[in-house]
Amino acid sequence: MGIKIKELRIRNFRSYKTADINLSDNCVLIGANNVGKTTLLRAVQVAFTRGIRVGSDDIFIMDGESLPKDREAIIDVLIVPTDDQKKEVAEFDDQWFEHFGELRGENPNDLSQFFAMRTIIAFNYIKGEYEIEKKALIEWPKSEEVESYTNYNRNRITDRVLQAIPIFYMDAKRDIAAEMKDRYSYWGKLVRDVGLNEQEIKEIEDVLDDINNTIIERSSVLKHLINNLSKVSKTVSTSKESIKVNPVSRKIKDLNRGIDITFKDQGSESFPISNHGMGTRSWITFLTLVAYIEWINKQMKNEETPYHSLILLEEPEAHLHPQAQRKIFNQINGIAGQKIVSSHSPMIVGQVDIDNIRHISKEGATSKIDFINTSELSGGDLRKIRQEIFKTRGDLLFANAIILCEGETEEQVLPSFFKEYFEVETFEVGINVISVGGKGKYKPFIRIAKDLNIKFYILSDGEEDTIKKVEKDVKNVFGEEVINVLKNIKFLPNGCDFEKYLIEEKYDIELDIAMKEILGEDYLANHIQRKDGTKKDRKPSSEICRTCNQNIYEDIFRDYKGEDGEKKALLDCIHDNKTAYSSIIAEVIIENREEGKIPRVISDLFKEINNDLKIIDIAKDLEEVTV
Numbered sequence: 001m002g003i004k005i006k007e008l009r010i011r012n013f014r015s016y017k018t019a020d021i022n023l024s025d026n027c028v029l030i031g032a033n034n035v036g037k038t039t040l041l042r043a044v045q046v047a048f049t050r051g052i053r054v055g056s057d058d059i060f061i062m063d064g065e066s067l068p069k070d071r072e073a074i075i076d077v078l079i080v081p082t083d084d085q086k087k088e089v090a091e092f093d094d095q096w097f098e099h100f101g102e103l104r105g106e107n108p109n110d111l112s113q114f115f116a117m118r119t120i121i122a123f124n125y126i127k128g129e130y131e132i133e134k135k136a137l138i139e140w141p142k143s144e145e146v147e148s149y150t151n152y153n154r155n156r157i158t159d160r161v162l163q164a165i166p167i168f169y170m171d172a173k174r175d176i177a178a179e180m181k182d183r184y185s186y187w188g189k190l191v192r193d194v195g196l197n198e199q200e201i202k203e204i205e206d207v208l209d210d211i212n213n214t215i216i217e218r219s220s221v222l223k224h225l226i227n228n229l230s231k232v233s234k235t236v237s238t239s240k241e242s243i244k245v246n247p248v249s250r251k252i253k254d255l256n257r258g259i260d261i262t263f264k265d266q267g268s269e270s271f272p273i274s275n276h277g278m279g280t281r282s283w284i285t286f287l288t289l290v291a292y293i294e295w296i297n298k299q300m301k302n303e304e305t306p307y308h309s310l311i312l313l314e315e316p317e318a319h320l321h322p323q324a325q326r327k328i329f330n331q332i333n334g335i336a337g338q339k340i341v342s343s344h345s346p347m348i349v350g351q352v353d354i355d356n357i358r359h360i361s362k363e364g365a366t367s368k369i370d371f372i373n374t375s376e377l378s379g380g381d382l383r384k385i386r387q388e389i390f391k392t393r394g395d396l397l398f399a400n401a402i403i404l405c406e407g408e409t410e411e412q413v414l415p416s417f418f419k420e421y422f423e424v425e426t427f428e429v430g431i432n433v434i435s436v437g438g439k440g441k442y443k444p445f446i447r448i449a450k451d452l453n454i455k456f457y458i459l460s461d462g463e464e465d466t467i468k469k470v471e472k473d474v475k476n477v478f479g480e481e482v483i484n485v486l487k488n489i490k491f492l493p494n495g496c497d498f499e500k501y502l503i504e505e506k507y508d509i510e511l512d513i514a515m516k517e518i519l520g521e522d523y524l525a526n527h528i529q530r531k532d533g534t535k536k537d538r539k540p541s542s543e544i545c546r547t548c549n550q551n552i553y554e555d556i557f558r559d560y561k562g563e564d565g566e567k568k569a570l571l572d573c574i575h576d577n578k579t580a581y582s583s584i585i586a587e588v589i590i591e592n593r594e595e596g597k598i599p600r601v602i603s604d605l606f607k608e609i610n611n612d613l614k615i616i617d618i619a620k621d622l623e624e625v626t627v
Contacts, residue, residue, distance in 0.1 A: 001093035002082050003115075003308050004338055005165075007140075008047075009076040011147055012060040013121070014039045015367040020143055022371075024356045025086055026333060029342040030349060030397050031360035032430055036367030037342040040360065041169070041312045044340060046132065047075045047119045048167050048310060050159060054121050054130045063365045073121040074147065078140050079165075080114050095306040099164055102155045103136040116140050117157060165308050168293055168337075172315040174285040194252060201252045208250050215247045222247065279319040283328065286316060290335055297336055309337025317345040326351060346394030354385060359397065359452035372451045384444040393434060397448070400430030401455035401613060403605075404445055406466075409498050409582035410459055411435035416586035417598045421606045424619035431609075440469035446477050455612060456485075459605055462492035462501075488612075490605045499574045503567055505599055507589060511570060511581075514588040518580045519573075524566065527573045532560045536572075 005023050010016040015036045029037045046052050061067045081092040090112040092100065100115045107114065116137035124131045136153035196204070216222045226245055293309055300307040316332060317325040325347040332339060343349065349357070359370045374382060389396065396402050403426075405411055414433045415426050426433055436442050442458060449456035460470055470489065475482045492501045502511060515523055536558045540551035560569045574581055590597050598606070610616055 001084060001089070001096075002086070003079050003092070003096055003165075003306075004082050004086065004088070005044075005077055005310065006080045006088070007076075007078040008040075008044065009074070009078075009143065009146055010040075010043050011074040011076075012071055013043055013046075013073040013075060014058055014060060015362065015365065016040075016043070017060050017366050019367065019369050021358060021369045023338070023340065025338050026352075026356050027338075027340045027358055028348065028352045028356055029340065029358050029360055030344070032362075032398055032400060033344075035360045035362040037360050038171075038314060039367065040369075041314060041340060041342060043075050044310065044312060045167055045169060046121070047077050047117065048162055048165055050162060052132065054132055056130065058121055058130065061365075069123045069125070075119040075121075076137070076146060077117045077119075078114060079116070080112075095304075099306045100161070103153055103157065103161065105136075105138055105140065105153075107140075114140060118152070164306050165310055166296070167310050167312060168289060169312040170286060170289050170314065170316070172318050174282055174318075196252060205250060205252060208248055211248050212246055212250055216245065219247075279321070279324065282319045283324065286313075286328065286331075290331065293335060293337065309335075311335055311337050311339045313339065313341045315342060315344060317343060317348055322347045344398060346397070349394040349397055350391050352390070354382065354390070357397075359454075361453050368453060370451060370453045372448065377447065381444060381447065385448060388437070388441075388444055389448055396432045396434055396445070396454070397452065398430075399432040399454060401432075401457070401609070402445070402449060403431060403433045403457045403459065403609075404442055405433065405435055405459045406437075406439060406441075406461050407435055407498065407578070409578055409585070412582045413498075413586035414459070414602070416590065417602050418606065420586075420590050421598055421603065422610070422615045422619050424615065429613070429615055429618050431613075439463070440466050440473070442470055443473040443477065446474060450477050456488065457605060457609055458489040459602065460489065460491050461497045462495050463497075464495060467491055488608060490601050490608075492601060499571055499578075501601070502585075502599065503571055505596075507596075507599070508567055508570060510589045510592050511574060511585065513592060514581055514585045515570070515573060515577070517584065517588070518577060524569055524573065528560045528566075528569045531558050531569070531572065534558050 004025065008021045008023060010019045010021075016039065019040075021040070029040060031037055046054065046058075056067055059067055059071055059073050061071075081089050081096060083089050090110065091097070092104070092113050097104070097113075103115055105114050105116055106112070116139075118135045118137055120133045120135070121130055122133065123129070134157045136155060136157055137149070138151045138153055139149075141149040216226070222245055229245070289311075293311065297307065297309060313332065316328050320328060325345050329348045329351050332341060341348075354372050354374055357372060361368050361370065372385070377385070403414055405414065411433055418424075418426050418431070418433075422429075434445065436445055439461060442460075446456060448454070458470065460466060470491075471486075474485060474489065478485055492498060494501075494504065496504060499511075502508075512524070534557065535555050537556045538553045539556055541554045543552045544550070545552050558568075558572065560566065589599075
């Protein structure tokens with residue numbers, strides 16, 4: 001049996017004004033840059049680590065606000081007992097029961113036990129600086145009552161209590177070459193004591209003395225160096241023998257200073273780790289942390305001491321190629337302890353259980369924490385989200401906003417039209433354009449967008465059944481809030497798909513230019529000659545079969561005669577060549593049009609996006625930065 005940190009509540013800490021987060025055993029924090037992922041990891045550090053220095057930068061302030069000295073930051077932590085399968089249970093086992101002692105709390109409703117700890121960062125007027133104070137809570141208050149709650153346990157939280165829940169933190173700027181020179185790094189801590197008894201140490205140090213003496217005796221350079229360094233005895237009251245040069249460390253305790261790591265790729269020579277790239281060095285730093293955690297866990301287990309490791313990892317994928325990112329996450333899952341990982345990697349997100357994802361975003365100066373509410377999803381919806389988003393489109397989870405569309409054509413033309421309208425690329429402002437892969441398949445994407453607080457917009461085909469399905473799915477996801485998002489959805493008029501819409505909007509000249517570029521000058525005449533009068537499709541007629549009582553289907557034939565014949569042939573030809581045509585049509589329209597460079601329905605969508613996200617203002621700021 002053991003414990004887990006179940007919930008973290010943050011008030012007025014850095015970018016978090018008010019935030020609650022339920023933690024799992026393998027929690028993964030995702031979101032754009034500078035939204036608060038590292039700050040959340042820092043909050044956990046402050047809660048469980050003694051001796052951390054804090055200051056005014058750790059207190060939340062609004063943009064333009066002066067920090068009031070009486071504002072306090074609060075970090076509350078709820079710890080609950082678990083069984084061997086890490087499921088929450090009602091009572092601590094004997095070791096943890098004794099460890100928490102009188103600091104334990106008890107839920108009055110079901111008598112379940114917990115330990116609740118509050119960390120307060122407050123200004124000390126006498127010392128003129130911010131200080132940290134830790135207190136045990138008698139109850140776990142309601143979220144809205146956190147800042148007013150002051151019912152504290154009279155017993156003090158000692159170092160012994162916190163030592164049983166150690167923090168292991170690895171930031172994104174890791175490098176084993178630097179860690180090997182730092183005696184306080186995980187490498188330094190691990191190799192500082194190599195675990196030899198006194199007799200073994202004496203025997204080895206005698207051998208090291210002999211090795212040093214032999215090297216010096218045979219080296220004329222080292223002899224010359226020692227003779228010159230010994231002249232210090234003429235100015236300092238000491239003897240010649242006080243000067244020694246140690247080609248090899250003479251003391252076991254100093255061996256860590258000279259330890260080196262070499263690494264050999266297949267088919268190459270062995271080189272020191274400092275000569276390898278940052279990917280290899282970063283990975284070895286991570287593996288050093290894993291080795292240190294395993295070693296400490298083993299020691300604590302032998303001492304039969306209650307122990308719960310809390311591992312905080314910042315961007316473990318840094319400098320690693322995609323396959324290595326997948327592998328390192330498997331290694332993370334194998335670490336004993338509770339993990340909180342921040343990541344920007346779609347490769348890692350694709351391996352994470354949906355229940356373990358926490359999405360961090362920012363509204364103004366305030367960070368928010370969201371999660372996917374799987375309790376409202378069917379098994380089919382969960383499978384779709386895993387397969388269609390997490391496995392293949394994980395990048396959308398890091399976007400500020402997403403534009404959803406049905407097909408490949410829209411997915412390729414919208415970024416070009418976006419750049420023409422806003423004079424900035426979609427990726428520069430954190431917007432992803434995503435094809436959902438077919439008519440009305442928006443629901444999983446809408447669900448993710450709602451739960452993770454990601455702005456979404458839709459450009460949809462205008463068939464009647466598609467409109468009904470999209471509106472139904474949006475209402476199903478948003479309920480009474482649907483009125484706020486319907487304006488973000490634009491349907492192509494008159495039941496059109498995108499290609500038909502372009503023809504109706506009189507972009508047929510530009511479409512013809514694009515098709516000639518792909519298929520040659522005579523493409524349309526050849527298509528009409530081959531296809532006119534041939535069978536195109538089947539559709540149900542109004543006539544009912546007397547035997548089965550179903551609609552009788554009738555054949556539909558291509559007819560390219562008459563005034564609109566060439567436009568019909570053009571549309572059919574485009575549908576047959578979507579893959580090639582979709583990659584160039586936006587550029588052809590933009591290059592060949594003086595007016596109407598952006599189709600009206602897309603322009604209307606962009607206006608709505610700009611009203612919400614102020615893209616034009618952001619684009620101006622980006623332009624000023626690059627000038």
